[in-house]
Amino acid sequence: MQKLFCLLACLCTILSSSWIHATPPNILFIAVDDLRTALGCYGDTLVHSPNIDRLASQSRVFQRAYCMQAVCGPSRTALLTGRLPDNTRVWHNRNMFRETHPTLVTLPQHFMNNGYHTVSLGKIFSGDARELDPQSWSEPEILKQTGWKNSVNDGSGTSGKSGPWQIADVPDDGYSDGKLASLAIEKLASLKANDKPFFLAVGFFKPHLPFNAPKRYWDLYDPESFDLHDDGKQVDQVSIHAHHSHRELGGYRDVPEDEHLDAAMTRKLRHGYYACVSYVDAQIGKLLNEMDRLGLTENTIVVLWGDHGYSLGEKDRWCKGTNFDRDARVPLIIRTPSMKQPGASTISMVELVDLYPTLTSLAGLAPMDHLDGRDLQPMIDDPNAPGRNEVLGQFARPFNRNTPDFMGYSLRTNTHRYTRWISWADQKTVAEELYDYTDRTCASHQSGYWIEQRNIADQPEQKTTLVDLSARLDEMLLQRIKPKSPVSAQPTKKEPIQKSKTKKKSKGS
Numbered sequence: 383m384q385k386l387f388c389l390l391a392c393l394c395t396i397l398s399s400s401w402i403h404a405t406p407p408n409i410l411f412i413a414v415d416d417l418r419t420a421l422g423c424y425g426d427t428l429v430h431s432p433n434i435d436r437l438a439s440q441s442r443v444f445q446r447a448y449c450m451q452a453v454c455g456p457s458r459t460a461l462l463t464g465r466l467p468d469n470t471r472v473w474h475n476r477n478m479f480r481e482t483h484p485t486l487v488t489l490p491q492h493f494m495n496n497g498y499h500t501v502s503l504g505k506i507f508s509g510d511a512r513e514l515d516p517q518s519w520s521e522p523e524i525l526k527q528t529g530w531k532n533s534v535n536d537g538s539g540t541s542g543k544s545g546p547w548q549i550a551d552v553p554d555d556g557y558s559d560g561k562l563a564s565l566a567i568e569k570l571a572s573l574k575a576n577d578k579p580f581f582l583a584v585g586f587f588k589p590h591l592p593f594n595a596p597k598r599y600w601d602l603y604d605p606e607s608f609d610l611h612d613d614g615k616q617v618d619q620v621s622i623h624a625h626h627s628h629r630e631l632g633g634y635r636d637v638p639e640d641e642h643l644d645a646a647m648t649r650k651l652r653h654g655y656y657a658c659v660s661y662v663d664a665q666i667g668k669l670l671n672e673m674d675r676l677g678l679t680e681n682t683i684v685v686l687w688g689d690h691g692y693s694l695g696e697k698d699r700w701c702k703g704t705n706f707d708r709d710a711r712v713p714l715i716i717r718t719p720s721m722k723q724p725g726a727s728t729i730s731m732v733e734l735v736d737l738y739p740t741l742t743s744l745a746g747l748a749p750m751d752h753l754d755g756r757d758l759q760p761m762i763d764d765p766n767a768p769g770r771n772e773v774l775g776q777f778a779r780p781f782n783r784n785t786p787d788f789m790g791y792s793l794r795t796n797t798h799r800y801t802r803w804i805s806w807a808d809q810k811t812v813a814e815e816l817y818d819y820t821d822r823t824c825a826s827h828q829s830g831y832w833i834e835q836r837n838i839a840d841q842p843e844q845k846t847t848l849v850d851l852s853a854r855l856d857e858m859l860l861q862r863i864k865p866k867s868p869v870s871a872q873p874t875k876k877e878p879i880q881k882s883k884t885k886k887k888s889k890g891s
Contacts, residue, residue, distance in 0.1 A: 406579045407719060407745055408682040409493065410673065412666060413585040415454065415505055416702070417688035418831075419713050420589075420659050423727075425830035430602045430660045433667030434715070437686065441717035442762050443727040448773045448794060449734045452690040452702045452709035453781070457734065458507055461687070462488050462518075464738030464753035467776060468863045476783035478513065487750065489738045490581050491518040496747050499578040501569060504562045504585035524565070530558040532587075533594055544635035547654035548594035554664065556596060559586050563665035567672045574676050584669065586662045589692075591701075592634060593654025595661040600653065602660055608652040609645065611828075616698045617706070618836035621813035623788050623803045626703035628781045641700050648695045655694055683744055684717040687734065696833050703781060705792035705801050705815075707825075707832040710775045716762055718744060728761045730769025731794070754862055771795065774858055779803075788812065793855045799834075800851035814839040816848055 421431045423438035424445065450460035455475030456467045463470055463479055463486055470479040470486075479486060490500040502523040507515050514523045534550040534557070554560030566584045573580040588595065616625060631651075632639045643651070666686070673679045691709045693699045702709045712734060717724070736755035743749070743757045760767040772795045778786035785806065792801040792815075801815040816839040818824045825834045838844050 405681065406497075408573075408579050408678060409498075409581040409741060409745065410669075410682050410684045411490075411506075411581065411583040412669070412684070412686040413458075413504075413506055413583065414662055414666075414686070414688050414713075415509070415585065415587055415590040416690070416692050417589060417659065417662075417713055418692040418708060419688075419711060420656065420692075421713055423715070424713060427829045428603070428607055429656055431663045433663045433670065434686065437666070437670060437684065437717060438715050439725040441684070441715045441721065441724060442765060443725075444714040444716070444732055444758075444761070445727045445729050446731045446769070447687075447712050447714035447734065448710045448731070448775060449690045449712050450774070451776055451778075452704060453777075454505075454689045455508060455513065457689040460754075461689075461734045461737055462490070462507060462515075464489065464735055464750065464755050466735060466754045466774070466862060469754060473778040473786060473789075474781060474783045475508065475510070475513070480515070480517075488515065488518045489741065490583060492738075492742060492747065492750060493581040493745070494518070494520055496745075497578060498581045499573065499576055500581040500583075501573070502583045502585070503566050503569065504559075504583075505587055506583045506585040509587070509590075526558060527561070527565070530561050531556070532558060533592065546592050546631065546634040546637050546651060548592060549597050549600050549657075550594070551597040554596060554661070557588075557594060557661070559588050559662055559665050560596075562586060563668050566669055570669075570672055570676055570678065574678060586665060588662050589655050589658030591631065593651060593658050595654070595657040599657040599661040599664070603653055603656055605649060605653050608649045608656070610648050610652065610695050612696055612698075614698055617834050619840065620815055620837045621803060623779050623790055623813055624704065624706075624801070624815060624837075625699060626701075626777075626781065627779075628703065630703075631700040642698065643695065643700075651700075652694045655692070680719055682719070683741065684715075685737065685741065686713065686715040687737070688712040688714075689734075696828075696831070697835075703777065705775050705777055705790050705799075706834050707794070707799060707817075707819075710792070710794070711832075716740075716758070718762060722763055723765060726765040728765040728767070728769070730761055730765075730767065731771075731773050731796070732756075732758055732761070732769050733773050752864075772854060772858065774862065791855060791859065793851055793858065795851070795854075798847065798851060800839075800848070800855060802852065802855060814848065814852075816844055816851070818844075818847075 420426045420429045422435040423443050449457040451457055451467050456472050459472040459479050467473050471482045472479050494500040499520045502519050533548055632641045690702050691711050736758050739753050739755050740758040743759050772793050775792040777790050779788040790801050790803045797820050799817045803813040805812050815837045817834045825832050
């Protein structure tokens with residue numbers, strides 16, 4: 383009898399284990415290019431984003447999520463490898479992590495190795511076919527297909543690839559993101575018919591420049607609502623390293639190369655950005671609706687993220703590429719089938735590099751070694767659970783594929799941001815920045831965005847704070863950078879305080 387009992391117990395264990403492994407959660411992994419927190423669920427007062435806001439009402443919204451470097455290639459590499467830019471040597475879109483870590487297992491690759499069918503549609507690793515990663519996917523990545531257009535030459539608005547915006551009276555599939563949504567919907571049906579769980583990554587191209595979207599999305603907005611109430615000056619008292627010198631917007635037709643725009647062009651571009659956000663929001667809504675129709679929602683983890691923030695003329699700055707808060711802060715929304723307190727936000731600070739261990743944990747996969755992130759599941763279970771005491775960011779100067787001349791490491795706490803610029807060759811400090819977000823003369827808060835006004839690092843009364851945050855950055859870099867780089871603060875050799883000089887035009891990524 384005892385042997386029979388043991389046999390039955392073992393059989394129950396096997397059956398239970400088989401059931402668990404037979405029904406692992408699917409993953410819908412939605413990336414949105416250049417999306418700052420321009421969503422209703424983040425407090426943006428201008429945007430029309432009903433579909434993402436509906437997803438947010440069923441999810442955990444991370445109000446204080448930050449990317450590792452505010453440009454697409456390094457940010458996406460950090461997220462998808464679970465490693466910081468210094469640990470992969472990816473500081474530019476043309477840096478390839480496989481060149482330094484050929485056997486590294488990426489997030490989707492880890493799922494594939496554990497029985498998932500992994501699929502990449504649109505911009506996930508990169509928008510350039512030279513930078514795709516076939517090792518991560520069960521089938522060839524589809525970046526774009528024949529007929530996917532970034533512009534429509536119909537005579538409306540500013541047409542052509544070199545224009546910074548376009549208003550075309552076309553259906554959603556007149557542009558690439560509409561076609562991408564249709565392809566993703568088709569793929570969902572085939573994935574449901576598969577006998578494997580899936581990891582479906584869908585990377586939307588907008589609101590990246592040019593701001594081209596169907597007319598119906600432009601019509602959602604009153605153009606007058608996009609007037610920029612700003613002093614038109616760059617952040618005060620910062621070195622030449624703080625502001626990027628590569629001119630992404632300035633590389634488009636009819637845009638001043640120095641990106642100093644008049645009020646009319648500023649209004650038009652801001653309008654175009656928000657039209658693109660609403661356009662992408664509609665495509666995401668279609669995808670989520672199809673999930674419901676197919677009966678996939680109840681067993682699918684949905685993650686929506688932006689690769690970095692974005693600036694729309696505030697403090698005379700456009701696009702990304704800095705360590706300022708609105709470039710570094712990103713939307714991050716996670717919905718799980720068993721979500722507790724759905725719709726609640728967390729204000730705990732997190733990093734995009736945390737997504738790798740989080741999804742691994744949520745799916746019940748074995749954890750990977752040597753990741754630089756932390757599991758966010760405690761905050762998914764309880765929005766009041768603590769996050770990081772500080773988050774890390776960085777940016778290299780100049781922005782090219784070569785070894786940096788300078789690197790800016792930035793530490794964000796609940797109340798401050800401290801940034802240290804070092805000379806890469808000798809690791810010596812050349813400039814420092816300090817912003818106090820509790821001081822409205824130092825940083826203002828407008829429609830959900832922090833906008834730095836002036837650097838206070840040189841003020842004598844800030845010395846204690848500066849020393850404390852500098853020591854905290856030293857400790858973080860010592861713990862997290864491998865191999866450890868001697869980037870402790872050295873006697874500061876201050877660079878001249880002046881505005882960045884215009885360099886070669888670039889359309890960015």
